[in-house]
Amino acid sequence: MQNYYKAYLREKAARDEVELLLEEKTSKLYALNVELEKKLNILQQQQLAVVQSEKMATLGTLSAGVAHEINNPLAYLTCNLETLAHYKDDINSYLSLMVNFSEGEVTEQQLIAQLTSLNEKVDTQELIEDLADIANDCQEGCGRISEIIKNLLDFAKPKQSDEAIFEIGEVLQHTTKLLENKLKQVTINILCADELMINGSKSSITQAFINIFVNAVHACDEAKEKGIIDHSKLTVTVEDSGHEYAILFKDNGVGIPENAIEHVFEPFYSTKPLGEGTGMGLAVVYGILTNHHGSISLSNNADGGVTTQVILPKAKL
Ligand SMILES: Nc1ncnc2c1ncn2[C@@H]1O[C@H](COP(=O)(O)OP(=O)(O)OP(=O)(O)O)[C@@H](O)[C@H]1O
Ligand SMILES: [Mg+2]
Numbered sequence: 555m556q557n558y559y560k561a562y563l564r565e566k567a568a569r570d571e572v573e574l575l576l577e578e579k580t581s582k583l584y585a586l587n588v589e590l591e592k593k594l595n596i597l598q599q600q601q602l603a604v605v606q607s608e609k610m611a612t613l614g615t616l617s618a619g620v621a622h623e624i625n626n627p628l629a630y631l632t633c634n635l636e637t638l639a640h641y642k643d644d645i646n647s648y649l650s651l652m653v654n655f656s657e658g659e660v661t662e663q664q665l666i667a668q669l670t671s672l673n674e675k676v677d678t679q680e681l682i683e684d685l686a687d688i689a690n691d692c693q694e695g696c697g698r699i700s701e702i703i704k705n706l707l708d709f710a711k712p713k714q715s716d717e718a719i720f721e722i723g724e725v726l727q728h729t730t731k732l733l734e735n736k737l738k739q740v741t742i743n744i745l746c747a748d749e750l751m752i753n754g755s756k757s758s759i760t761q762a763f764i765n766i767f768v769n770a771v772h773a774c775d776e777a778k779e780k781g782i783i784d785h786s787k788l789t790v791t792v793e794d795s796g797h798e799y800a801i802l803f804k805d806n807g808v809g810i811p812e813n814a815i816e817h818v819f820e821p822f823y824s825t826k827p828l829g830e831g832t833g834m835g836l837a838v839v840y841g842i843l844t845n846h847h848g849s850i851s852l853s854n855n856a857d858g859g860v861t862t863q864v865i866l867p868k869a870k871l
Contacts, residue, residue, distance in 0.1 A: 601841055604821075605758065608765075608838040623702050623735055627695035634688045634695075641685070644676045701731075716757050719869045722750045722792055722799060729763040736771055739786055746792040750799055753869035754846040762842045765835040766803050766862050772826070773807025773860060782808065782858070798848075798867045806859040815852055 651668055654660040660668070723746040730737060730744070752759070767788070774786030783806050793800045810818070817823045819840040824833030836850070843850050848866040855861055 604834070605761075605838055605841060608761070608832075608834050620702060620735070624699055627698040630691055631695040634691050637684065638688055641681060644672075644681060647672055647676075716755050717753075718756055719751050719753050719871070720756050720759075721748070722746055722752055722801065722866075723748060725756060725759050725763060726790055726792075729760055729767060732760070733764060733767055733771075736768065737788075740771060740774065741785060741787045743787075743789040745790065747794075750792055750794065751869040751871065752799065752846070752866045754866075755842075758842045759846070759866075762839040762864070765839050766864070769835060770803055770805035770807060770860070770862070772831075773809070774805055776808045777806065777859075780808065798865055801864040801866065803862040803864070804855060804859065805861075806855075806857075809854045809858060810852060810860050812854070818852060819850070 651660065651665065651672070655662075655665045723744070726744050726746060730742060770788050771786065774783065774788070777783045778786065787806045789802075789804045791802045791804070793802070814825060818836050820833075821837040822833040823837075824831035826833075839850055843864060843866070846866055848864060850865075851863050853861055853863070
């Protein structure tokens with residue numbers, strides 16, 4: 555009996571020790587977990603800050619193009635308004651004459667005489683045609699400017715409010731519009747069916763596509779400078795592979811050295827001359843796609859240039 559009791563005490567002591575140890579470990583684990591959560595929070599905030607600052611940088615490069623785009627319609631709006639100001643006196647003369655006649659201040663004979671002398675001075679046919687043109691041009695110019703501004707605002711919209719289900723094709727079209735100026739010398743083909751829906755932040759995905767497009771354009775520009783190609787081409791194909799979409803951006807640029815491929819997603823990795831690339835473009839794309847449970851990879855094409863492949867899960871409808 556005594557032996558049993560001793561064994562029991564021994565076993566209890568061992569159990570108490572284990573329980574104590576377990577308790578200690580659990581509280582350590584808990585503290586570690588709290589610490590990890592804090593770190594994750596900080597990291598998430600830092601990533602948001604990087605994405606936001608890259609967005610501002612992208613906005614910076616876009617601004618030059620946008621300024622140019624707005625300058626064109628603005629130039630013809632100004633020119634048309636000047637012509638309109640010039641016509642204003644002639645139009646006023648006709649209108650005042652009519653008002654005076656209708657109020658009985660001018661007789662019919664005076665009206666005919668004054669109209670004849672006005673007609674000799676003013677080419678009314680040209681005036682009528684010009685006025686129609688001016689109205690059309692001004693409407694078109696204002697429409698163009700508001701479209702550019704709408705595109706920019708869509709892009710700059712704060713990330714939080716922008717979680718949605720949207721079409722890949724729509725984002726691709728929107729991206730080409732934003733980059734219209736940069737893509738003028740590029741033949742673009744977008745092969746994307748309608749209603750391929752993905753889920754997430756539209757402005758972030760737009761930013762990812764912008765960075766990929768800009769890289770492709772730079773690679774093509776370099777190939778042109780080196781005389782490798784005459785014309786820049788970019789083909790975007792969207793393939794449906796079951797539960798996800800593969801978006802392939804194929805360019806005919808200079809290509810990429812095989813040993814550089816593994817580094818392209820590292821922050822600040824750039825092969826561009828100092829001051830030309832921050833090397834943050836693909837790092838940000840990587841972050842955005844990871845947030846969307848997607849991925850990205852680059853590979854050289856057999857016929858030259860690079861294909862940047864983006865994988866994104868389909869939206870759960
Ligand atoms: N389509 C492409 N063709 C050839 N090389 C590419 C292509 N896309 C990316 N690269 C290579 O990957 C590197 C990193 O790209 P990333 O977009 O991160 O930075 P960057 O373009 O150099 O600078 P930033 O985008 O910040 O202006 C580029 O410097 C280039 O060497
Ligand atoms: Mg880049």
